[in-house]
Amino acid sequence: MVTRRVFALCFAAAPLVFGQAPKRIVSTAPSITELLYALGIGDRVVGVDLFSRYPADALKKPKIGDYANPNLEAIAALRPDLVIIPTNPVKLAERLGTLRLKVLEIDQESIAKLYESFRIVGQATGATGQGERLASAVRAQLEAVRARAAPLKKTRMVFVVGRTPNRLDGLIVVGQASYLNEIIALAGGENVFRDAIASYPGVSLEEVLARNPDVIVDMGEMADTIGVTDTRKREVVNLWERLNSVAAVKQHRVYAVASDIYVEPGPRVVDAAKAFLEMLHPEAR
Numbered sequence: 001m002v003t004r005r006v007f008a009l010c011f012a013a014a015p016l017v018f019g020q021a022p023k024r025i026v027s028t029a030p031s032i033t034e035l036l037y038a039l040g041i042g043d044r045v046v047g048v049d050l051f052s053r054y055p056a057d058a059l060k061k062p063k064i065g066d067y068a069n070p071n072l073e074a075i076a077a078l079r080p081d082l083v084i085i086p087t088n089p090v091k092l093a094e095r096l097g098t099l100r101l102k103v104l105e106i107d108q109e110s111i112a113k114l115y116e117s118f119r120i121v122g123q124a125t126g127a128t129g130q131g132e133r134l135a136s137a138v139r140a141q142l143e144a145v146r147a148r149a150a151p152l153k154k155t156r157m158v159f160v161v162g163r164t165p166n167r168l169d170g171l172i173v174v175g176q177a178s179y180l181n182e183i184i185a186l187a188g189g190e191n192v193f194r195d196a197i198a199s200y201p202g203v204s205l206e207e208v209l210a211r212n213p214d215v216i217v218d219m220g221e222m223a224d225t226i227g228v229t230d231t232r233k234r235e236v237v238n239l240w241e242r243l244n245s246v247a248a249v250k251q252h253r254v255y256a257v258a259s260d261i262y263v264e265p266g267p268r269v270v271d272a273a274k275a276f277l278e279m280l281h282p283e284a285r
Contacts, residue, residue: 160216215248
């Protein structure tokens with residue numbers, strides 16, 4: 001499930017802007033839902049994907065399926081005048097176009113593109129000022145994190161975003177092309193898989209051991225972040241602690257996380273950056 005959610009955020013976008021501010025908007029990704037609420041137009045959202053859980057009001061919205069398998073009939077039944085999607089390989093824009101629906105595709109897979117997506121969605125929804133202000137605010141907060149981390153020595157880390165349940169195989173990690181690689185860097189980290197060109201490459205446990213990270217952050221099998229207990233997180237840490245040759249294990253710096261902030265490139269990337277900073281550099285608190 002993590003893999004599906006992560007890959008839902010990884011593709012290029014082609015911005016479109018419409019003349020009249022839409023009154024009925026469908027979001028097909030959690031990061032888009034979060035953005036619409038951050039722009040102050042959550043009341044115009046009439047449908048969201050199954051993983052849109054923030055803010056709490058999004059839970060009340062009609063569901064249109066998940067990113068990989070949206071229900072086109074459910075979307076059409078909501079009579080949207082705008083559907084916002086991340087550009088994707090399943091040609092969702094074309095499929096929605098056959099229903100004569102207006103579609104806006106956005107790219108959020110780098111920090112620069114994230115800021116631009118705030119502006120594009122703001123322009124397309126009649127919230128231009130809000131989009132500009134949001135982009136400026138998030139930029140300022142991320143730069144503040146960067147400034148705190150800048151004097152500190154980079155900490156080598158791996159962020160595991162997918163894994164076989166209860167096992168250390170089927171590992172999927174953050175790679176070079178992911179916006180998370182940038183977030184890790186500005187928070188004072190050095191992603192040990194930054195040389196992997198893919199956004200979220202699959203790697204072997206042997207590769208992780210060979211790169212010997214000082215910090216391991218594992219979201220692995222916790223794609224459904226609701227109700228993950230501290231006991232479950234401890235079990236995840238225990239999986240890694242069997243590998244006592246790894247620097248992160250020796251230093252007791254394995255962190256199990258279960259929060260949407262780490263896999264949704266929306267306004268809460270600031271929270272993710274601050275959390276990474278604390279894990280990478282506890283002395284910077």
